Amino acid sequence: MELWGKFLNLQADIRKINHAVALLVWDQQTYMPVGGTEARAESLGYLETLAHTKIVSKEASEILTALEYQSEDPEKGPLYRAAKRDYDHAVKISTKLVEEMAKTSARAMTAWQEAKAKEDFSLFENYLEKLVDLALQKADALGYSDEPYDALLDSFEPGMTTKDVEVIFTKLKEASVPLVKEIVAKQGEKPAIFAQDYGEKGQWDIGIKALHEMGFDIDCGRQDYSVHPFTISFDPQDVRITTKIDPRSFPGSLFSSMHEGGHALYEQGIPKEWRNLAIGSAASLATHESQSRLWENIVGHSRGYLSHLWPELQKTFPNQLNKVDFNTFYSAINWVEPSLIRVDADEVTYNLHIFLRFEIERELLNGKIKVSQLPEAWNEKVESYLGIKVPSPSLGVLQDIHWSQGSIGYFPTYALGNVMASQFYAKALKEQPSLSDSIAKGELLPLREWLRDKIHSQGASLLPMELVEAVTGESLNVTPYLEYLKNKYLG
Amino acid sequence: MELWGKFLNLQADIRKINHAVALLVWDQQTYMPVGGTEARAESLGYLETLAHTKIVSKEASEILTALEYQSEDPEKGPLYRAAKRDYDHAVKISTKLVEEMAKTSARAMTAWQEAKAKEDFSLFENYLEKLVDLALQKADALGYSDEPYDALLDSFEPGMTTKDVEVIFTKLKEASVPLVKEIVAKQGEKPAIFAQDYGEKGQWDIGIKALHEMGFDIDCGRQDYSVHPFTISFDPQDVRITTKIDPRSFPGSLFSSMHEGGHALYEQGIPKEWRNLAIGSAASLATHESQSRLWENIVGHSRGYLSHLWPELQKTFPNQLNKVDFNTFYSAINWVEPSLIRVDADEVTYNLHIFLRFEIERELLNGKIKVSQLPEAWNEKVESYLGIKVPSPSLGVLQDIHWSQGSIGYFPTYALGNVMASQFYAKALKEQPSLSDSIAKGELLPLREWLRDKIHSQGASLLPMELVEAVTGESLNVTPYLEYLKNKYLG
Numbered sequence: 001m002e003l004w005g006k007f008l009n010l011q012a013d014i015r016k017i018n019h020a021v022a023l024l025v026w027d028q029q030t031y032m033p034v035g036g037t038e039a040r041a042e043s044l045g046y047l048e049t050l051a052h053t054k055i056v057s058k059e060a061s062e063i064l065t066a067l068e069y070q071s072e073d074p075e076k077g078p079l080y081r082a083a084k085r086d087y088d089h090a091v092k093i094s095t096k097l098v099e100e101m102a103k104t105s106a107r108a109m110t111a112w113q114e115a116k117a118k119e120d121f122s123l124f125e126n127y128l129e130k131l132v133d134l135a136l137q138k139a140d141a142l143g144y145s146d147e148p149y150d151a152l153l154d155s156f157e158p159g160m161t162t163k164d165v166e167v168i169f170t171k172l173k174e175a176s177v178p179l180v181k182e183i184v185a186k187q188g189e190k191p192a193i194f195a196q197d198y199g200e201k202g203q204w205d206i207g208i209k210a211l212h213e214m215g216f217d218i219d220c221g222r223q224d225y226s227v228h229p230f231t232i233s234f235d236p237q238d239v240r241i242t243t244k245i246d247p248r249s250f251p252g253s254l255f256s257s258m259h260e261g262g263h264a265l266y267e268q269g270i271p272k273e274w275r276n277l278a279i280g281s282a283a284s285l286a287t288h289e290s291q292s293r294l295w296e297n298i299v300g301h302s303r304g305y306l307s308h309l310w311p312e313l314q315k316t317f318p319n320q321l322n323k324v325d326f327n328t329f330y331s332a333i334n335w336v337e338p339s340l341i342r343v344d345a346d347e348v349t350y351n352l353h354i355f356l357r358f359e360i361e362r363e364l365l366n367g368k369i370k371v372s373q374l375p376e377a378w379n380e381k382v383e384s385y386l387g388i389k390v391p392s393p394s395l396g397v398l399q400d401i402h403w404s405q406g407s408i409g410y411f412p413t414y415a416l417g418n419v420m421a422s423q424f425y426a427k428a429l430k431e432q433p434s435l436s437d438s439i440a441k442g443e444l445l446p447l448r449e450w451l452r453d454k455i456h457s458q459g460a461s462l463l464p465m466e467l468v469e470a471v472t473g474e475s476l477n478v479t480p481y482l483e484y485l486k487n488k489y490l491g
Numbered sequence: 492m493e494l495w496g497k498f499l500n501l502q503a504d505i506r507k508i509n510h511a512v513a514l515l516v517w518d519q520q521t522y523m524p525v526g527g528t529e530a531r532a533e534s535l536g537y538l539e540t541l542a543h544t545k546i547v548s549k550e551a552s553e554i555l556t557a558l559e560y561q562s563e564d565p566e567k568g569p570l571y572r573a574a575k576r577d578y579d580h581a582v583k584i585s586t587k588l589v590e591e592m593a594k595t596s597a598r599a600m601t602a603w604q605e606a607k608a609k610e611d612f613s614l615f616e617n618y619l620e621k622l623v624d625l626a627l628q629k630a631d632a633l634g635y636s637d638e639p640y641d642a643l644l645d646s647f648e649p650g651m652t653t654k655d656v657e658v659i660f661t662k663l664k665e666a667s668v669p670l671v672k673e674i675v676a677k678q679g680e681k682p683a684i685f686a687q688d689y690g691e692k693g694q695w696d697i698g699i700k701a702l703h704e705m706g707f708d709i710d711c712g713r714q715d716y717s718v719h720p721f722t723i724s725f726d727p728q729d730v731r732i733t734t735k736i737d738p739r740s741f742p743g744s745l746f747s748s749m750h751e752g753g754h755a756l757y758e759q760g761i762p763k764e765w766r767n768l769a770i771g772s773a774a775s776l777a778t779h780e781s782q783s784r785l786w787e788n789i790v791g792h793s794r795g796y797l798s799h800l801w802p803e804l805q806k807t808f809p810n811q812l813n814k815v816d817f818n819t820f821y822s823a824i825n826w827v828e829p830s831l832i833r834v835d836a837d838e839v840t841y842n843l844h845i846f847l848r849f850e851i852e853r854e855l856l857n858g859k860i861k862v863s864q865l866p867e868a869w870n871e872k873v874e875s876y877l878g879i880k881v882p883s884p885s886l887g888v889l890q891d892i893h894w895s896q897g898s899i900g901y902f903p904t905y906a907l908g909n910v911m912a913s914q915f916y917a918k919a920l921k922e923q924p925s926l927s928d929s930i931a932k933g934e935l936l937p938l939r940e941w942l943r944d945k946i947h948s949q950g951a952s953l954l955p956m957e958l959v960e961a962v963t964g965e966s967l968n969v970t971p972y973l974e975y976l977k978n979k980y981l982g
Contacts, residue, residue: 016537023515220524
């Protein structure tokens with residue numbers, strides 16, 4: 001077979017294994033009975049290792065070396081470079097380490113769920129110690145110049161260093177802390193309209209309506225329940241999201257659906273002809289998060305879209321909302337208030353949750369704190385940044401799934417995603433000023449098309465910072481985000 | 492590594508791949524959006540091929556040859572022999588054929604679902620032609636003395652020939668046809684209590700109650716919906732079943748749950764220490780079906796167990812059943828009547844559905860009829876055996892999923908399972924005469940324990956006919972089954 005054909009076949013084989021890996025993960029978090037944990041861990045470990053072995057195989061190395069001359073070809077170059085990047089990254093990590101990470105995290109996830117349900121950090125502690133140790137091994141294998149965190153961050157956000165994040169986070173922090181104070185001072189008394197029985201079905205239906213309006217293709221995806229909402233793609237034509245619904249309050253699940261839906265639109269928008277190629281992936285996690293948070297916050301929490309949803313909401317929840325006027329509803333939806341759970345945080349205090357995770361992770365990796373000290377460290381930071389006490393581990397250190405998956409160095413991408421989202425949306429509005437009117441009519445497809453054209457359809461052809469430049473003509477900067485917040489909350 | 496260690500590792504690798512394969516299949520039939528078909532077919536094809544490649548690898552061959560001397564070892568022998576049987580079977584089939592069968596059936600399954608929904612056999616016809624062709628290729632590869640059907644049957648029911656089946660089916664047919672007539676003549680007018688709105692939830696709950704009483708371990712399994720109910724095992728600690736519920740009638744779903752639950756108990760009863768070995772499987776499909784049909788019919792349709800369920804049923808369906816007396820209910824549940832759908836057929840006419848499938852499959856493989864003639868051939872047979880006209884393909888030739896999965900030669904195992912079930916149950920009653928009293932009290936665990944001890948825990952250590960001999964002291968014979976039917980319906 002000719003060389004390029006071999007290259008395509010190898011890429012496809014890797015994708016076919018990863019398809020199964022993704023399903024094993026999805027099922028573990030949605031439907032798998034608890035007894036399945038051990039066999040699942042073994043199967044996941046085996047297949048992740050297999051994919052890794054394929055990526056770094058001698059054959060792959062030979063093919064990539066022989067095709068080096070294609071790397072600047074206008075058509076084949078981007079396909080080649082994305083695959084080469086994956087290879088260069090993967091080849092540094094031993095198969096043994098990949099297998100151990102996969103097995104440990106599969107077991108840790110069940111332990112985390114149990115620890116969270118039982119409010120007992122100690123049930124998760126040993127697993128997390130092992131995962132931190134594995135993360136350090138991974139960082140060593142990948143190499144870094146300043147600190148281990150650099151290596152981990154780079155694997156989620158190619159080209160970005162811990163220092164880069166620190167610079168951006170410092171600017172955000174300097175602006176956020178007084179901004180929160182100013183907004184909170186300006187707010188009156190919080191409308192007590194959400195903490196009541198909203199049931200499950202109506203919330204599910206509203207989420208599905210929003211997903212439909214966003215253009216989420218239900219023939220090429222689905223929504224299920226899980227403890228921690230997530231998006232996972234098996235293929236551009238099979239993209240799954242999950243949500244969780246608290247029947248005793250609104251509107252967590254609507255925005256969870258829009259958030260994951262934003263991720264899903266990205267994955268559904270990746271060209272089908274790239275389904276079996278490394279280039280058929282998102283540019284980075286922050287880029288991914290820019291999409292989810294754009295839909296969740298900039299669209300979902302906007303006066304325009306909410307006013308469009310309002311009649312439907314009043315119809316669905318007559319007992320809860322019929323006596324409420326829209327302005328009260330809007331201000332309650334956009335209420336700014338330090339709170340315990342990151343995924344439920346308003347968009348202004350949200351980044352504070354990220355700063356504290358970033359700092360804790362860094363300290364953990366630099367050996368400044370131990371896993372056993374995490375609950376305490378967490379609670380202190382929450383009190384310092386948010387001014388509130390953490391009543392129990394499930395509302396504190398155990399709230400997020402990420403560490404149980406071995407994802408350390410991941411959290412910063414959320415705040416970077418916020419920054420990126422505003423930058424993208426500002427550009428979209430400049431090019432298509434009618435977008436905000438469309439949104440107010442519930443017509444979300446023009447925005448999806450713009451995002452698909454500029455971002456989704458690019459797959460991993462550009463590095464994230466290249467993508468930001470290509471789409472907005474500027475490098476990543478916090479100005480549009482801070483302007484968006486000020487205009488919305490103080491404007 | 493020592494040789495036996497290598498043997499165990501290789502077996503485990505195969506199981507880890509098959510775990511993912513099973514999940515890919517389960518998801519395809521339960522939750523996968525239609526867009527996922529193509530990528531799923533590719534992933535399934537890849538992984539099934541990979542498992543096959545592992546089973547028949549040079550390494551496997553060398554290990555098995557070097558370990559030949561272990562084959563009569565009291566401890567290792569059974570483990571060795573089960574693996575060797577798998578090897579001997581798989582090595583005859585080319586990897587290319589395995590891949591093509593996997594890919595074709597993954598696509599055919601979606602086509603079958605569509606064809607069934609649209610009542611249009613032609614949408615499925617091309618896929619089925621391809622599958623029949625592949626089945627013939629498989630038969631040629633496996634080899635046979637009399638006809639291609641022998642080879643296919645043997646791969647589901649090791650050691651059994653088409654002639655063996657014909658002998659048993661002839662005896663059954665000779666007894667069944669007059670038996671059906673006699674029972675139907677004895678019956679009065681059918682109580683019209685089932686064709687009304689029973690809703691979904693109550694039916695689901697009753698099915699779950701029965702599963703619970705059967706000792707189905709919900710921490711090591713689950714029940715979902717699918718078009719065609721099935722059981723699939725990822726591991727003895729993760730065994731999934733599905734059901735379908737027609738809200739406008741009773742009691743399809745209860746017996747579907749008990750049927751699949753019977754399969755699931757078999758899988759959950761396989762020793763955990765065999766989870767990664769070829770011996771950690773059921774003995775055969777007929778053996779499997781003996782379990783499902785024992786629970787569905789002999790237990791589920793018995794006067795004893797139904798009288799136990801009766802108060803709960805009346806409570807769950809007050810509008811539908813409160814004015815019905817138990818004897819009417821019992822006779823309606825056990826009503827004998829030729830009907831269109833195999834899975835809904837009563838236990839007396841059930842085998843007629845199997846005879847016609849067996850004959851049609853045989854004719855198809857022997858080239859006596861073409862795929863395009865199937866609907867006609869089907870409808871004629873149904874009229875001849877059951878005396879009724881088929882109104883539409885979904886109630887006829889498109890009703891079963893099996894062919895879309897490439898499972899040709901599978902159906903006879905259902906009728907053989909009926910025969911085996913009665914033989915096992917007669918033996919169980921002989922050893923533990925109190926079993927029927929327990930069942931009438933809803934205490935089903937003693938029966939499960941007996942089956943687990945005698946059958947489930949044996950895995951694939953014996954060939955099916957060896958198992959029948961070992962459990963009952965007799966070879967497979969139709970006498971207990973025919974006696975059971977006569978006692979129950981004419982006694």
